[in-house]
Amino acid sequence: MKATVYVPGDAAALALGADGVAQAIAAEAAVRGIALRLMRNGSRGMVWLEPLVEVATPQGRIAYGPVTVDAVASLFEAGFLSGAAHPLCLGETVQIPWLARQARCVTRRLGVVDPKSLADYIARGGGEGLRKARAMAPAEVVRAITDSGLRGRGGAAFPAGIKWRTVLETAAAQKYVVCNADEGDSGTFSDRMLMEGDPYCLLEGMAIAAHAVGATQGYIYVRSEYPQAIAALEAALAAAGDFLGGFRVDVRKGAGSYVCGEETALLESLEGRRGIVRAKPPLPAVAGLFGRPTLIHNVITLASVPDILAGGAAAYREQGTGRSRGTLPFQLAGNIRRGGLVELPFGHTLRELLYDYGGGSRSGRPLRAVQVGGPLGAYLPEAQFDTPLDYEAFAAIGGGLGHGGIVAFDDTVDMAKQARYAMKFCAVESCGKCTPCRIGSTRGVEVIDRIRAGDAGQITLLEDLCETMVYGSACAMGSMTPIPVLSALRHFPGDFA
Amino acid sequence: MDAILDPILAAWRDRPGALLPVLHAVQDALGHVPAAAVPEIAAALNLSRAEVHGVISYYHHFRQEPPGRHVVRVCCAEACQAVGAEALAEHARTRTAESGVKVEPMYCLGLCACGPAVQVDEAELHAAVTPAKFDALLARLEAGQ
Known part of the structure; x- marks a missing residue:
């Protein structure tokens, strides 16, 4: 029977070289006269292990990763087509603890199903x-x-x-x-x-x-x-x-x-x-x-x-907690060792995601700030890492879960610069319909520049400007840009001095 | 240009909300949306030239001038910032100042767990890009591979 090999066609896997790996596997199989079926699946979401190559065996799918083009010959040599041991072998995919401990519901077919079939x-x-x-x-x-x-x-x-x-x-x-x-x-x-x-x-x-x-x-x-x-x-x-x-x-x-x-x-x-x-x-x-x-x-x-x-x-x-029912596929990103897709019921803590799943920062330095919920989400300090991941708990600390994106920063981050970026992003992306967003964002950049240049008196002005944006903007773009700005200011005041 | 425009307009003129798909098709074919195409697109879709121009200039994706031989887009959004995207973008701008490769910042490729991310010519993706990896990529692009 033909062996089946899975090489993800997911964009993150492609960006990490999956196409080259797929070609190398096909070429090596041809040289060795082995007929195999090469399937381009989605990604399991363990991005730090991509390209994650799997082979179908009677014991289930066995994973190898991260696979490089240079490793392909040695994988064949070791007999990976029957799931044999190799330094890159991770065992049965579904038993990898990072994946096994999740509650994969909406994403349960990711990396499993043939997306074209x-x-x-x-x-x-x-x-x-x-x-x-x-x-x-x-x-x-x-x-x-x-x-x-x-x-x-x-x-x-x-x-x-x-x-x-x-x-x-x-x-x-x-x-x-x-x-x-x-x-x-x-x-x-x-x-x-x-x-x-x-x-x-x-x-x-x-x-x-x-x-x-x-x-x-x-x-x-x-x-x-x-x-x-x-x-x-x-x-x-x-x-x-x-x-x-x-x-x-x-x-x-x-x-x-x-x-x-x-x-x-x-x-x-x-x-x-x-x-x-x-x-x-x-x-x-x-x-x-x-x-x-x-x-x-x-x-x-x-x-x-x-x-x-x-x-x-x-x-x-x-599944879930309070008024947040079901699961949410969280996305661990930024400066994190084991980033990727973690689907869990609501109610786990940010700390579990950052350390148990994420393994801390990729740089090896302490995590200092985490932005949850995208560019309009709050920056949280370490003291808030025990916040449960549900909509109401995040609203209570002045943030939001948003779409479940979690971006980690290590201790080299300058939070005044991040606050400036939030305003700058709003200025670039504002649709221009309402004044608080269109003009407030540009003024926000200028005010933060003055604060960063040493004019602490401008902090009150920044707070007033943010209040105008929150209450006067037509949509979330202008009304939520103050969230990252003010959370940075509140939790990391030293960076604005 | 009519040889490009006519089939695109024929395919889309009677479909609702056709302007963005038309502009995408024109840019995909020509690399940009030339000013000369605007009156014809406007006439075909029963819009004013101002409306068409307004849409072209509103969206970051649409170009009014031909791009360089290659366009390298460096993600500069938060997740990539957390792993050195700004330094990479600065490095990329410096290295390409004299070349036919155009470097543009962009905001999120959805490769946020493996940044800094780079997209070449709207197709090829690269993750965890270091300045050294960027130089290798640039050398390959400049060699015409």
Whole structure:
């Protein structure tokens, strides 16, 4: 029987040389006259072990990593095709503690399934949620989503069921389901990994949503920085056959605007305009894309839907804590030794993620600050590392979980510089619609520059400016930029002196 | 240019929200969106030239001038900053000052657990890029490989 070798085609694996490794394996097999099946799977999310090569054995998949082109010949020599020992051998993949201790739910097929094969997706439990949903009345499906406690995973954590019910109950000749795949927050990559590694899961979630709210057309708006994800989705759609029934999905490519991750700016962009935020109300659920009722959700939110239908709302709800139900794929990033994707139920602490999973800093120096929730998230000092990872606990300390991105910095970080960057990023990416964001961000850079030059009197001015931005901005871009700025100032005042 | 524009406009003119896909197709074909294309795109999509120009200038991705022979985009967002992206970007700018390779900052490639990250010509990806690795990459690009 032909051996099967898995070499991830995930963007992070590619960036670490996976294509070269795949070519070297194919070439070495040809030289040795060995026939093998080379599968390009998604990534398991253990980014520090990429390229992580797996071989199928009767004992399960055995992992080797990080594999370099130079190591390929010795892997063949050692007999890795039958799972033999080698200095790079990590044992059975699912037994690697970093992976084994997680609660892989929405990401459970990542790195396992063939992203190009609908048949493989179905063989691994895919399609069950859609089959069940189609046998249910739309209102019953909406009820299941409400009962599951699912909240939007894009950052705002809005209860999904409320959006679904609003779209269902708004009468219109045309409704839309839009997937927000404009994952622009630094430190986040779970949407990218899911689209590249398990695209049918997202498509199934969208098809269930379409059935529930009465939509016939869907759009996936993917940022232009993710060409591999766009290609994976288009390949999956091309091979979808009648999996989606009468629901049509188009992939649309963004164009490098961060604010287009804000839902109304995204809708403007989809309509072919500048990505400028709209006033709310009306909510997109009432008057969204082309003025029609639109259900708009982040990738992970929609990808969570098939399991809720397949396994039941109660089972989903069982995981998590307080009002944060289910799991969240956290993303460990920045200056961290073992970075990657860690899916856990809500309620674990930041410290567990940073040290038990992350292994501390990559540089070997002490961790000094951690930014949770992307460029609009708070910078947290070591004293707050025991905060439980749930929406309410983070809100209570003036931060947010956002999309689950965790960016670690070691003790060489200058927090005044990070605060300046937050304002600068806002100035560059502001859509320009409202004054506090458009002008406040530029003034913010100037004020921080004066503080850094020694004018401590400007700190009050910075605080006032931040208050104006918080209360006066039209969307999260301007109203949340003060969060990283003020958290840096509050927790690391020495850096501003 | 009509040979490029006509099929793109024919494919998209009757579809809703066509402007971004049209601009992407034009830039993919020509490397940028030339000013001369704007009136034709506007006419085909029943928009004003100002509306088309406004969209081109709003989005960082669209270029109005041809890029260099190669475009190397260095991620300068927070996760890459935490592992030395700013020093890398500075190094890259210095090394390419005299070359046909254009270095641009960009904000997040989603390679945040293995930074600093670099994207070459909107396709090829590199992670954990050190100044030495960048120099090797640059040498390869300049040699035309």
